[in-house]
Amino acid sequence: MKKGNILGGAFHTSTLTVVGLGLMGGSLALALRPHADTIIGVDPNPETLAYAKANGIIDVGTDDLREGVSQAETVILAAPVRVIVELLERKLVSFLRYNTLVIDIGSTKQEIVRAMSKLPIGIHAIGGHPMAGKEHSGIQHAEARILIGRPFVLTPTERRTPATLSRAVALVESIGAVPVQMDAARHDQTVATISHLPYIISSALVATTAYQAQVDPAVWQLASSGFRDTSRLASSDIKMMMDILGTNKQAVTTMLAFFRMQLAQLEALLISGDEVGLVNFLSAIRDTRNEWWLNQQKGAK
Numbered sequence: 447m448k449k450g451n452i453l454g455g456a457f458h459t460s461t462l463t464v465v466g467l468g469l470m471g472g473s474l475a476l477a478l479r480p481h482a483d484t485i486i487g488v489d490p491n492p493e494t495l496a497y498a499k500a501n502g503i504i505d506v507g508t509d510d511l512r513e514g515v516s517q518a519e520t521v522i523l524a525a526p527v528r529v530i531v532e533l534l535e536r537k538l539v540s541f542l543r544y545n546t547l548v549i550d551i552g553s554t555k556q557e558i559v560r561a562m563s564k565l566p567i568g569i570h571a572i573g574g575h576p577m578a579g580k581e582h583s584g585i586q587h588a589e590a591r592i593l594i595g596r597p598f599v600l601t602p603t604e605r606r607t608p609a610t611l612s613r614a615v616a617l618v619e620s621i622g623a624v625p626v627q628m629d630a631a632r633h634d635q636t637v638a639t640i641s642h643l644p645y646i647i648s649s650a651l652v653a654t655t656a657y658q659a660q661v662d663p664a665v666w667q668l669a670s671s672g673f674r675d676t677s678r679l680a681s682s683d684i685k686m687m688m689d690i691l692g693t694n695k696q697a698v699t700t701m702l703a704f705f706r707m708q709l710a711q712l713e714a715l716l717i718s719g720d721e722v723g724l725v726n727f728l729s730a731i732r733d734t735r736n737e738w739w740l741n742q743q744k745g746a747k
Contacts, residue, residue, distance in 0.1 A: 457616035463518035471524030472588025477621035488514035523550035534561035555630035563604035570610035573601030594622035638697035648679035
């Protein structure tokens with residue numbers, strides 16, 4: 447078998463284990479298929495394991511963590527955040543072999559990085575977060591190309607060496623993603639702004655609409671693309687979001703406070719009838735959003 451890549455360059459690993467075969471775990475397994483001799487999937491759901499094996503996403507499936515990771519050169523933890531922390535603190539440590547690369551894809555990083563930093567010396571651990579996803583969850587929606595061109599954050603731990611970082615960067619680049627190095631606290635503040643706050647706003651919008659529908663059910667009949675697009679995140683998996691919000695409370699509540707300030711300004715302009723002020727306020731926001739979207743389109747080319 448080929449040796450796993452320790453010093454960088456094109457990524458290859460003899461045995462890759464993915465713990466958690468949801469949308470992202472399955473997508474990573476598919477994307478890394480050309481770069482691993484054997485892919486093992488660990489998941490408690492027998493139907494998920496059967497689907498993954500039948501569709502060539504994994505070579506071996508098991509619900510036994512020890513069996514799944516004990517021979518792995520590379521382990522990807524693709525479970526909810528609190529499950530990842532529990533695995534790192536209680537279960538995983540005695541099963542890993544020396545020199546294993548452990549990377550997670552949890553949506554918040556500070557608690558995971560703290561747990562990774564307590565792993566034994568000789569385990570190469572680095573936090574990760576691929577900035578991609580889909581509206582629908584589950585391995586049935588896994589897609590190898592989902593991460594192409596997307597940022598993949600890598601966060602340092604006390605178990606990250608230059609070799610760890612080199613190997614993690616090679617893994618990220620091998621699937622077409624863009625590695626972005628960022629410390630855990632900065633990451634959590636950033637995603638609170640662009641991901642977690644939008645989820646809460648989307649949920650509040652649906653709750654407001656449901657309240658109005660008690661007065662006039664026609665709101666559901668008339669709701670169309672604008673409501674669909676702005677309410678999409680309210681359909682997110684609740685267990686996943688509870689893990690995210692529960693492990694990033696400070697950053698999320700801080701951004702909620704800033705958001706309330708923006709709403710208060712808009713409300714004051716509306717109440718006062720200051721149309722010039724409202725136009726200026728909304729125009730600046732529109733220009734900011736359009737500039738961001740233009741840069742996104744340029745980056746995608």
